[in-house]
Every structure is written in C-alpha cells, then in structure tokens.
Amino acid sequence: MHAIEIENLSVSYGTHRVLRNVTLKIEPGQMVGVFGPNGAGKSTLLKAILGLLPGDGGRVRLFGEDVHAMRRRVAYVPQRESVDWDFPVLVEDVVLMGRYAHLGWLRRPAHADRERAAHALQQVEMTPLAKRQIGQLSGGQQQRVFLARALAQEADIYMLDEPFIGVDAATEQKIFEILRELRNLGKLVLVVNHDLSTARQFNRLILLNGQLVAYGTADEVFKPELLQRAYSGRLTLLEEADRWIVVR
C-alpha cells in the first residue's frame, strides 16, 4: 500500500495558485527530499498532505485513508522560524508535546509518555539540556528538540520543513543519521529542503515548481532539462565523475 497517495491536488492562497494538479504516489520505507526554487510550493505540499490547507481539488490519502483519520501517524516538524523561541517552555515540555497526538482531551501525559519523550531526547543527544528554556539553545539544538518531539510521536510518516536552516554541520549529520534509521524501520520520511548539495542523502527526490516536475531517484531527477524546468534557467548543472556541481 502507498504511504501517501496524492491525486490531482491543487492549492491556492487567495487567487494565487501555488500547486497545480500534483499527482504522486510514495511508498513507505523511503527518505524523500522535496526540492524546488523559492515559492515552488514545497511547504505548501507538506501542509496540504497534512490536511492543513483546503485544496481546490484533488485528494490526499495516507495508507489508503483520509488524512483526518491518520493524524496521529503523521509527525510534522515545522520550520524553526514558525514558533516564538522566547515562549516559556522547557526542552522536555516541547518533546512531551509529541505525545499529545496519542492523548485524548483532558488526558494528562502518563509516566510511559514521559519515558518515550526522554528516550527521544536521548536519541538526539539533548538529554543534558532537558531543563533549559528553549530560547537558550542554539539553532542546531532547537532543531534537534523539534526532531525529538516528532520521534516521541512514534509516527509512520515524518515530514520536516527546512530542518537544515541555521543548523551546524554536526546536527545536520545527526539529523540525517536519525532519518536514515527511521527509513530503515520502514517509515516514510519527507524533507523539504532547498540545498541541492544534500540531494544525494535521499533515495527519492521530488522536484517541484508549482507543479510536479519530477519524482524519482537522484539519477532520474537530476537531468539538466528537468532542473532547467524546475529552476527555469536559474541554475546549471555540471556533472563531474561521481558528483554534480550546481551553479547558480
């Protein structure tokens, strides 16, 4: 069964159409990078999959079901800048929020929930900072905390929106390492990214530019004519032995 099945999806903000007729099927057990220029609708695609934006048409199914029935099985990591880091909340409180998806109204997190959150914090190597207010962390550490929150949710689909912005190299490596582990456990990992140099880390790429330009392995997607279409000539590709050089 497909983890994500998108059929003919279109999304508009007001009169501005951001995504046009996207049709896409994604299998579980993969790490998918979503690439495209600014305004290509990368974040919009994630939000539409999450059912946060009313689509103009088309539909999204997760494991064959409607999104609303699947919420607890989808973990989402928003862009770091989307939250106020001065918010009076500790690192461990944020990670515990990952458990909320499994808790009904009025239910308090149980001991088992706290243990899962603590374990997630350990996975991202942030246990010593559990009692810090989140604003006292560096960008990389904040991103790790967000990832830990998603891990605490124990979902089947993980969606990350630009997790590598303002993040140190060690954290970037650590995040990739954890995401690969998730993929090896059969989870689907979807990462919005604008830095093409990380493309090799993913085993499938989605190339967007308002519509779906290409979906496939790096070799299938990184063709000059496809990149040309996605970035409309704003970047050229030089192939060299076993790697590409992207020139803006």
Place this chain on the structure above:
Amino acid sequence: MGLFDQIFIEPLRYEFMQRALVAALLVGTISSVVGCYIIVRRLALLGDAIAHAVLPGVAIAWLLGFPFFWGAVGTGVLTALGIGLITRRSKVKEDTAIGVMFTTAFALGVLLLSTDAVRKKAQGVDLFHILFGNVLGVSTGDLITIAITGALVLLTIVLLYKELLLHSFDPTTAAAIGLPTGFLHYLMMLLLSLTIVASLQTVGVVLAVAMLIIPGATAFLLTHRLPTMMLVAAGIGIMASLTGLYLSFHVNLSSGASIVLVAGVLFMGAFFLAPQHGVLARWWQRKHHQRQTQMQDMLRKIYELTERGTEATAAIVAQALRQPLAHTQRGLRALVRHGWVQTSGGPQEHFTITPKGREEAIKLIRSHRLWEHYLAEKTSLPLESVHAEAHRLEHVQPAEMAERLERQLGHPVRDPHGDPIPTPEGRISVDPGQPLDRWPLETLAIITHIEDEPEEILSGLLARGLSLGQSVLIVERTEHQIRLQISDRVEVIPALWAKAISVVAAP
C-alpha cells in the same frame, strides 16, 4: 492599636472594604493567569480591544434590563469574531482590524451611555466608574458573579492546559495532530472576554488590559515555564491589587488607577532587578567579566615578566599591556587583594606573583594554548588569528573545558606557535630551545616555537614557509638580515624576526 492594625485591619471594619478586598484578590488572580496566555500569544492589543468593546454591551444590557454581565460578554466576543472575520476576509492586517473594531464599538458605547434612556436605567452608576472601575462599590451580587466567572475560567485553563499550551506555542503542529485550532482560538477569546468583564468593577474598561498584561509580563521576565509564569503572575496580581486597594483607601485615590500603578512599578522592578535577565544583572555581569578579564591579563603579564627575570613595577606592567598607569595600579591592588600577587611596598614598589597567583596564571596559559591548538587544528581560522580568538575564549570558558579540550586534542605538548602547554599541575616539560638569532651558522636546526605576537611578524614568517617542525639552516647573517636555507630554497628575513623563532638542534 498598632500601626499594622491601623493600616490593614481597620479598613476591614467597613463591609464595602471587605467586599472590595475579595473582589480585588479574585480579579488579580484570574486576570493575571489568563493574561499569561495573552502575552505568550501576543494578543495584548486584542485584549485591549475587547475591554473597550464591552462598553456598548453594558449600555444595551441596562437599556433592555438584563444583567450587564451578559451584555458585556456578548459585545466582547462579537468584537473578537469581527476582528477575526476582517483579518481573514480582507487584506487588512490584524492590528488595523483591531483598531477599526474597538474604537467603533467604544464610540457606540459612549454614545449609548450618554443617551437619557440609558442614564435613567443606570440608576446612578456613572460612565466614569465603568471606564475606570469602582472597586469600593462592589455589591455581594457582583462578587458572586466574579467568583463564578473566575472559577469557570481557571477550571477551563487547568483542564485544557495541554491543548492550549500546544496551540499557543506551535499552532501549525497543533492543527497537524488534529486539534481544533479555530475552536481553541475562540474559546480563548471567550475566556478573555469573561475575565475582562469580571475585572470591570475593579479597574474599569480602560485599565482592564493592564491587569491582564502587566502581572504576566512581569512573571515572563522572571520564569521559564508557563505554569510557573502563571503562579508568579497571580502572586504579582494579588500583590498589586491589595497594595493598590489599601493605597486608594488611605490616600483617597482612584482604586483602579492605584492597582494598575502598583503593578506597573512591580514590572519596572523586575525589568531592572531580575536575577538573570534584568538590566542591572546584565550590566553587572558584563562589568564583572570585563574586570576579570583585565585582572587575568595583568596576572599573566606579571607571570611572564617574573619568568624573564624582569621586576614587575606598575609602570612596566602598564607599558606591556598598553594601558594607563592609574588603571593598572587599581588592577594591581585588586590582584593583591585576591592574594595572587604580593607587593614589596616602599618607593620602588614592585610586584611578585604568589604561589596561588602562579597556579592561576598557568591555568590561564594552559587554557589559552589549548584553545589555540584547537582553533588551529579543528577550525579553518588562519594561524595569525588564533591568538586573538583564544585570548577571548580563555576568559570565557570554565576550567573543566580545558581538560575536555586536552582530551579531545590528544594531550598536545605544544600550541600551534610551539609554546609548551603546561600540565594541569602546571609543569612544563618541553625543551624551550634557543632563539634563532643566536644559533650557529651552517648547523641544521628544527623550529620549535614561533612567537604569536606581534601578528605582522608571525604572518610574515608563515608567508615565507617558516612553520613549526620545519628544519632550517642559517646560510649568512648580517646585522640587519639573515639568509636561511629552507628545504631547497633560500629565504631572507629581517634579523629582528629571528628573535621570534626558537630552534633546537636537528636529531
């Protein structure tokens, strides 16, 4: 009767004062707790708007003869809905929508309240009391309304803590896991309206937002967690309400204004005096760090002078550090007070380092050289810049950092300039070598050290390929320059530069 009784107990003999006290306590608590959400969600302006928008509701309720409470909540919630509608359905932004809605509603309220029909029904309650509160006029019925409203509001906040927390902190994720964010937002608006209406009697329409925001803002400066922030805010709200109330009783001031002013003073207190983030605390931390840095620099210089056998007088230290003499003298006194340095006293006063000071100096040197090693090896910082950067870091980093660095670097014995790195016990175990300008001609030598200051000489030497571990041979030496054989080429350097290089005989 004691002064305490006179100030605090005596007023309570009046029944109106008892009721006022209970009302002030209730409102101080509820407003402050709800206010915490308003602050973290940055809705202060919306709170102000709703407070003003309850005015027409009060007038309409009087006119139609039902409890003003429901009229006020009604127009408050309607205004919040209207603002939401305008923001979503037009390109007008929220702050503008707020400005439009609340001034219009407020004007409508003033207009209605000035009509004869309303005034007749209001039975002596005047506009001034609604605008600025009249806590001394609270009736038992009012009190019961405030108590029930408050209990409802606080209960909702406690029960929905988890949902409201996630929704306030990260609304996108809240929506992603299926929380009804629209419902939560309007629930918040309802709680806000209820709280404001409950606080009308004590502080009035105009100042209601103050009791929502000021205690919470004060607590925000002092705490790191929402529940703690709410508790501290409630405490501050209660304190302000009580103090303001007694003030207004004894000095015969407007009760609402007194309460708000006390809250404002408490906020200013936290702003200046907060233990970690207060203005004073930061200023003091900066000062302290500066002073410490200067003292450490001075100690290190005295250590170096002593090692070289130079007598460290205030003038010499001042010159070596390129700083004013008076400043240096003050610093030296502080070092003596710390027990790091001893003074000889007398007219030719000079300073010697104590065993304790020596230990401290070596610790600093160790930290500095380890940082240099780290920066040169693990970062892309050019060698000319590592000294300045390490100089900054040696003062900032705690002592155990040095041990960790050393472990991570594999216990280096020299820094990138070739200076020996002392052991934690302060021992220096490496042959320091001899200056190159005194090295015999035609004898193969290995560079063990290059001075890191002045920077121009260091970068000049580096540019000519002279680095640590490099073998060199002096071909010719004149008064002004030295010709060096470096591997298969010959370089000429000024004689002065050779003093910056130490060498040992090649094995």
